[in-house]
Amino acid sequence: MDIPLITPKRVSNTCVTCRVRKVRCDGLRDVCSNCARLGFTCTYDDGNSGPGSGIGDMGAESVAVPRRRVRQACQSCHSRKAKCSGTTPKCDRCRVQGLECIYRPSKRSRISSSLGFGFSPGQFGGEMTGFEGSAGTGFGPRDEYLSDHSRSISSDHVEIARPMSPTAGANRELPAPDESLIMRTFDNYFRHIHHLPAFSFLHRASLMQRYHAGLMDRALLLSLVGITSMMTDLGPGLQDYGAKCIDLAEALILRDLEKPTALKLQALVLIIKYRIFCRRFSSAFMLLAIASRFAAALRMNLEHPKLCFLAQESRRRLMWALYMIDTGIAAGHPDFLLWSGRPDAIRIKLPCNERNFEFDHPEITEYLVPPPPLPDGSLPPLPDDIGFLALHIRIFWIRSRVLQFTKSLLGQAPGAAELAAVPGKCEELKADLDAFEARLPVSFRWTEGNVRLRTYSPRLAVYVMTHLWWRQCHCDLFRVALAGLRETLPREAIDMLDPEFVRLCRRQCYEHARAMADMFSVLLQLDKGVPVCDLDLPLCVNMCARMMNYLLLTGGDELGITAEAVGEMTNVCLRVVKQATAGPAVAAIREEIEKLIADGWKRPATPTRTGTPAPVRMLDESALDPLLSRGNRAGSPLGDEASQTAPTSAIPDPQPQISAPTPQYPSQVPRTAISVPEAVAAAPAPQTEEEGRAGAMSESALTHASNAFEGALDGMHFGMEAFGMDPMNWYPGPADWMDPDLGRM
Structure with a gap:
């Protein structure tokens, strides 16, 4: 072998x-x-x-080969092309030189796992309420910044454990926004949206620093994508994606209501504004209550001198954003006031100007209530470095007082004593408005030159809206003596007022509405056109157009108004709305102005106070128990909020109908060309015979005996007036959100 x-x-x-x-x-x-x-x-x-x-x-x-190249260099070493040791929390070079050491997370961890990280202790003063670290998260030294939301994220898809609604169920798996979309969102937000009063609470440098460090909160990032996709153009198909981001952000916040944080409050404010743009006023109304509770729990209404200036200023701006939203939604109604009804509870100063906030320059500002006159009777001048954001908040404070005054007159039939005090109260509020304008520096006043100087400034929007609201406050105040409108005294009470005062009210409304129309004409002449604005601009435009048409048809000769001039101004208003920020709410306003041009102004029907209101259906039918039978659901008062209108045929007309020829406008809009929103045009599904019989049987069984659940599903209907920026409530139907028994709101 x-x-x-x-x-x-x-x-x-x-x-x-x-x-x-x-x-x-x-x-x-x-x-x-x-x-x-x-x-x-x-x-x-x-x-x-x-x-x-x-x-x-x-x-x-x-053989164990030592690793000579670290997995990732910190940003400081990477930018200087220096050798980085890769150690945490600081590399050797940054530790020796005393530099800030920040590691940029990988794309996967930044987009998927790191979206739930908490906020910066520097931006919010180290308050870590609700952001305690969680053992076993696997993020090492970053555990102290983790929010509860980040514990369940381990893939490139963001998942909801339990869908809150059918809409949330559709978003059970939502692809996380990629790097390019996030960068476009940040750029568009801080370029076009951040300078609007209700959106100015974010500090760009702090936000970008936390994002690059992988500490971005999920709900805040998703809400930023959602609101930016609504107000600007992020790309094709991203408006639908932004809506899903808003739904997911809301679900994440509602899942952890017991742990309020500053970041959740910031996200809630963005979600509320998004709901308002989408005409989901019921959702905005309820979310505002949650946000107000968050603010109270976090003591946002109090000063925190131990925090750094940026943290204090960010908190102030966030609290004042809530105040402005509450002022709009409550519209002076005492039952709905949260913060605007008790401004003394907000014991913080007004925000500083944008430059000082951006570059971290501490500034001492005034409080909400302006200082009293000097001993010689003159008004103290405004500080040199005051910004328009503080002035915008103060004009909202005056408007809240105006609306509360008008609501107090409409709660019950005013007596002789109350009517005698009306002219004096109007004069007092007008004096506050005059004092507001008198304290403005020359560069802050409304002139065509000052407008053109701000054409390319991002602060043009707040400059325009502050002056528009100053004009609108006069219309809100003196409208109380204009017969035939809501938010006005009954004709019998107006007849008891001094005729000279009534003529003064009409003159004031005309002068300020005409001035608003002239301001709109100036905006249309700018090179960049109408700036990106909040919903305030379309609402002011709509009220201006309605007021001018009303005054034309109720005594235009006395004021020297012609149909041609009113028609021209109404078309200017329509052009401004067409250039305004898109959205369902703006589309509804545009439709109303087009209808006004086509048909002319018509006095809205006023519901009687003695009649029983018809059941009003709320917005989301998903609030119903899914086990309810279809027969019971068909008879329930819940449904689409935009499709419900109060019946007006059986309502008596308390005042004679005003009849006047419809003015001829230079450009008539065909009535057939007016687009009707899909929610309004949609008709309810026909009821089958079996469903109708089952519903009739259940109804007959409940109507013949007392039942503790009678009216249990009746709710308030929130339309445009729920936002509070349309207190005149010109058009009936979807705009009527109040219970008719509350009176002529």
């Missing part, structure tokens, strides 16, 4: 270390050049071991 000879193993010219590293080895003994240069252990597989020892076969796997 031939025994095979064992040939000796060839001497290796490559060391084990170079073989593992897959680099060329010069084969020098005892240490090759590569190992000598890098300080590695150099061994050769020369076959000295026996064939069964396994040393030669496993030598490559048994």
